[in-house]
Amino acid sequence: MLASVAAACSDNKQEPVPSSQAENSPSEQPLDKVTFRIFNGVAGEKDVNTNETRIGKILEEQTGVNFKIEHLVGDLNAKVGTMVAANEYPDVIIPDAAINQLLNAGAFIDLNPLIEKYGPNIKRVFQPYYNRMKAKDGGIYFLPFSTVVNKYIPDPNINQGGFWVQRRVLEWAGYPKIRKVDEYFKLIEDFIKAHPNEKLTGFVALTHDWRFFATTNVPNHLAGYPNDGEVMVDMQTHEAKIYAGTEYEKRWFKMLNEINNKGLFDKSSFVDNYDQYIAKLTSHKVLGFFDYGWQIGSAQNVLSDAAKADPSQDGYRYFALPVTFHGGKDQYLDPPGFVNNRGFGITVSAKDPVRIIKFIDNLLKEENQILVKWGVEGETYLKDEKGRMYRTQEMIDKMDKKFNEDYGFSVFDWDWPHFGTNSTLSNGNAASPGLQPEVFQLSLTEPDKKILSAYGVKTYSELFTPPDERPWFPAWGIQKEQGSPQQIFEAKKTEIQRKYIPELVLSTPDKFENVWTRYTTELNKLDIAGYEKWYTERIKEIVAKVKGQ
Numbered sequence: 001m002l003a004s005v006a007a008a009c010s011d012n013k014q015e016p017v018p019s020s021q022a023e024n025s026p027s028e029q030p031l032d033k034v035t036f037r038i039f040n041g042v043a044g045e046k047d048v049n050t051n052e053t054r055i056g057k058i059l060e061e062q063t064g065v066n067f068k069i070e071h072l073v074g075d076l077n078a079k080v081g082t083m084v085a086a087n088e089y090p091d092v093i094i095p096d097a098a099i100n101q102l103l104n105a106g107a108f109i110d111l112n113p114l115i116e117k118y119g120p121n122i123k124r125v126f127q128p129y130y131n132r133m134k135a136k137d138g139g140i141y142f143l144p145f146s147t148v149v150n151k152y153i154p155d156p157n158i159n160q161g162g163f164w165v166q167r168r169v170l171e172w173a174g175y176p177k178i179r180k181v182d183e184y185f186k187l188i189e190d191f192i193k194a195h196p197n198e199k200l201t202g203f204v205a206l207t208h209d210w211r212f213f214a215t216t217n218v219p220n221h222l223a224g225y226p227n228d229g230e231v232m233v234d235m236q237t238h239e240a241k242i243y244a245g246t247e248y249e250k251r252w253f254k255m256l257n258e259i260n261n262k263g264l265f266d267k268s269s270f271v272d273n274y275d276q277y278i279a280k281l282t283s284h285k286v287l288g289f290f291d292y293g294w295q296i297g298s299a300q301n302v303l304s305d306a307a308k309a310d311p312s313q314d315g316y317r318y319f320a321l322p323v324t325f326h327g328g329k330d331q332y333l334d335p336p337g338f339v340n341n342r343g344f345g346i347t348v349s350a351k352d353p354v355r356i357i358k359f360i361d362n363l364l365k366e367e368n369q370i371l372v373k374w375g376v377e378g379e380t381y382l383k384d385e386k387g388r389m390y391r392t393q394e395m396i397d398k399m400d401k402k403f404n405e406d407y408g409f410s411v412f413d414w415d416w417p418h419f420g421t422n423s424t425l426s427n428g429n430a431a432s433p434g435l436q437p438e439v440f441q442l443s444l445t446e447p448d449k450k451i452l453s454a455y456g457v458k459t460y461s462e463l464f465t466p467p468d469e470r471p472w473f474p475a476w477g478i479q480k481e482q483g484s485p486q487q488i489f490e491a492k493k494t495e496i497q498r499k500y501i502p503e504l505v506l507s508t509p510d511k512f513e514n515v516w517t518r519y520t521t522e523l524n525k526l527d528i529a530g531y532e533k534w535y536t537e538r539i540k541e542i543v544a545k546v547k548g549q
Contacts, residue, residue, distance in 0.1 A: 031064040036356060037090035040415055041080070041098055043072040044275050044298065048411055054379075055372055055408030062368075065359045067092070069411070076209060077101065089347035091356060094415045097210035099342060100480075100487060103141060108345040110139035114357040121364040122357075122417065125149055129338045136481060142343035143360065146420035152336050153422055153430055154466075156440045156459035158320040159293035161221050161332045166287050167451055168315025175454035179327040181222055185259055188287050192264065201286045202264030205256070206295070207501075208274045214291050215269075216497055219248040222324050226331040226467060227292075229476025230490060231535050235468060238543055240475065240535035244493055245523045250516055251325065253504040257512050260505055270502040284316045293320065294414075301401040307447065308397070314447035322464040335467035336422065339477035344417055360417055366426060369419045372412040373432055380407070381433065389429045390438040471546040472539040489531045496522050 035049070050056030051066040060066050070090070072079060080098040083089050084105040095102050102108060112134075115122050126133060126147055133140050163184050169191045170176070178184050188202045206214040217227060220243050225232045231240040243249055259265045266280070280286050281299035293300075300318070307314040322330040344360070346353050362368060374381045374389060380399070381389050404410045412418075423431040430436040434443070440459065444452070457463055472478070480486045500519035507515050 031061075033060070033064050033066065034352065034355060035066045035068055036092060036350070036352075038067050038069045038092040038094065039079075039083075039090045040069055040071045040094045041076050041096040042094075042415075043074075043076075043273075044278065045071045046405065047071055048405075050408070050411055053406060053408030053411050055375070055412055058371060058376075059359070059363065059368070063355075063359050063362055065355055083107070087348075089349040091347060091350040091352075093345050093347055094343070095345070096342060099142070099345075102345065103135075104483065107347050108141040109348055109350070109353060110141060111143065111346065111357065112138070112140050114346075114353060115140065118354060118357050119361045121361045125364050125417070125419065129340070132338065132340055132479075135479075142345035143417045144338070144340050144343045145414060145416065146418050146423075147338055148336050149419040149423040149431065150426065151424045153424060153435050154333075154461060155421060155435055156437075156461055157293065157434060158332075158460050158464070159421070160334050161217070161227060161290070161292050162320030162464075163290050163323045164288060164296075164318040164320050166315060167317050167319050167447070169287055170319060170451065170454075171315065175451070177455075178321050179323060181255065181323045181325060183327075184288070184321060184323045185255070185264070189259075189262065189264060191287060199285065201266045201280070202262075202288060203256075203259060204266040204272075204277065204280055204286050204289045205269040206274070206277050206289070206291055207270055208272065208277065211274060211295065212494065212498065214295065215501065216244070216494075218290050219243055219246070219252040221290075221330070221332060222252060223248045224324050224326070224329055224331055226334060226470070226473065227476070228470075228472075228474050230493070231475055231532070233470070233472070233475060233535075233539060235470075238472075238536065238539050240532050240539055242493075242528060242532060244497065245520045245528075248325070253501065253516075254512060256505045257507065257509060261509055265505065267506060270506075281318075298401075301404075305400045308400070308445065311445070311447060314445070317447075319451060320460060320463075330465045331467060333461060333464050333467045335470050335473050337470070337473035337477065339474060340479050341477055344415065364417060364419075369431060370425065372408070372416075372418065375407065375409070387427055387429075388438065389433075389436060391433065391442060393442055396439070396443050472542040475535060475539060478535075478538050478542075485527065486531055486534055489526055489528075492526055493523065496526075 047068075047070050049066055049068050051060040056066065076096065076098050080095060080101050084101065084107065089107055093102060093107065122143065123130065126144065129144070129147055133144060135141055163181065165184070165188065169187060172191060172194070173187055176183075176187065178187060185203070192200050192202055206212075220232055221227070223232065223243065230242055230244070232243050233240050256265060260267070266286070268276075272280070278296070278299045281289070281296060282302045296318075303313070303317045307317055322332050324330050346356050350356060363372070377383065380395055381391050383389055399409075401410075419431040421432045422435065425431055433439045452458060452460070455463060496519065500515060500522075503515050504512065504519065
């Protein structure tokens with residue numbers, strides 16, 4: 001899978017830091033305590049001091065550094081706009097979709113000099129993509145969250161896209177093989193008809209703020225393409241085409257229009273915020289939705305914890321299905337890739353950038369990646385006589401949402417530079433415990449085993465088609481110039497979609513064609529050809545580099 005990139009990553013071994021660099025190790029520095037402020041532009045998470053967790057306390061003992069993490073409340077662009085207007089920032093910002101706003105404002109310092117002097121581990125981990133991290137002026141203004149280190153291994157779970165349905169629906173129907181999206185909606189409709197007194201919701205959609213892509217990306221997946229963002233990329237010609245305004249998109253929103261007029265769609269989907277959406281997923285009333293596994297983790301954890309306490313609740317957990325329009329090959333699972341338009345930036349207001357970059361460099365040592373992913377040996381994992389890392393059933397059973405928050409697994413899960421989920425350690429173990437076969441199999445409950453067995457698989461991802469090689473993946477992670485025509489195009493396209501998609505879904509069937517015509521007329525006023533040309537050129541450049549041309 002993506003042999004050329006994977007091979008480059010597999011050469012990225014975790015060697016000891018040379019003695020000449022040891023003087024830059026945080027462990028050699030005076031351990032005076034300091035607290036830095038981080039603003040994370042994602043809502044719905046707990047604010048926390050990292051040293052209040054088991055893992056964070058160990059890292060503070062190594063470096064003297066604690067981070068006070070504050071998460072988004074309210075509108076992201078408004079929050080960041082206030083910072084920009086005052087030219088006052090926390091020490092670190094993880095801005096998510098507002099990253100361009102901060103880059104345009106000059107909010108981040110250039111990390112190049114700090115990395116050169118204090119970042120041997122940063123350079124080693126990101127080595128295959130180091131030049132792609134640089135802006136046009138040569139500066140590195142934020143650190144990407146992850147890259148595959150050493151060998152790539154697949155994820156047994158579904159952390160990417162899928163059409164989710166309550167497990168009890170599948171059990172009720174006798175575990176049918178669902179491959180087409182119309183079969184999926186028929187299943188939900190039949191279940192609701194058979195349970196008229198439960199006040200069930202057939203399908204919800206996530207449209208809040210930057211997460212709107214969970215609704216707009218769907219026709220791309222139903223057509224059999226992976227999450228490359230705004231475009232579908234032809235595997236032979238590498239031509240990039242948008243799918244907004246195409247027959248794929250029309251077919252999807254017409255389908256939502258039909259289920260809405262049957263009373264199966266939650267109309268509040270277009271006004272609910274993310275927290276309300278997550279609350280609905282845990283209410284036991286929502287039968288289905290499309291989303292990415294990483295985005296519904298908090299809901300999944302609540303439902304899983306409840307099912308562990310009371311196995312009769314397992315039917316309210318969700319199961320991902322790889323449905324498409326045609327019922328054939330899907331591409332929901334991500335191939336190895338590199339995302340370079342999100343990250344961890346040190347701001348111009350940071351009181352001690354050197355201490356921060358040293359902390360990150362220390363964090364990227366293999367022993368500390370084991371700490372933040374596996375924990376402490378004897379507490380949250382063990383090793384057998386062959387050096388294979390594993391967890392006991394008792395360890396797994398205690399790792400509920402609260403434990404993971406208190407221990408620090410949740411705090412250090414994603415928004416830091418780290419070994420990507422599909423990485424391996426230098427000793428061959430999986431960097432992420434969930435991808436270690438011994439751990440995954442032990443983590444399965446009896447209801448898990450039952451539903452997997454019903455579908456003839458041992459892991460959830462086995463139901464999905466393995467991903468094709470895509471050297472450019474993901475296309476949405478290709479960095480764009482600030483204020484570029486591509487960014488302007490995307491902003492205008494999204495604005496048009498926000499205007500028309502609710503009307504497409506909620507109108508009466510006889511008005512759908514009229515709304516679609518108005519929508520595509522406005523969309524076609526944009527420079528679609530120029531946008532597609534730019535993406536095609538970038539993708540072909542990456543393919544050529546991978547092929548050594």
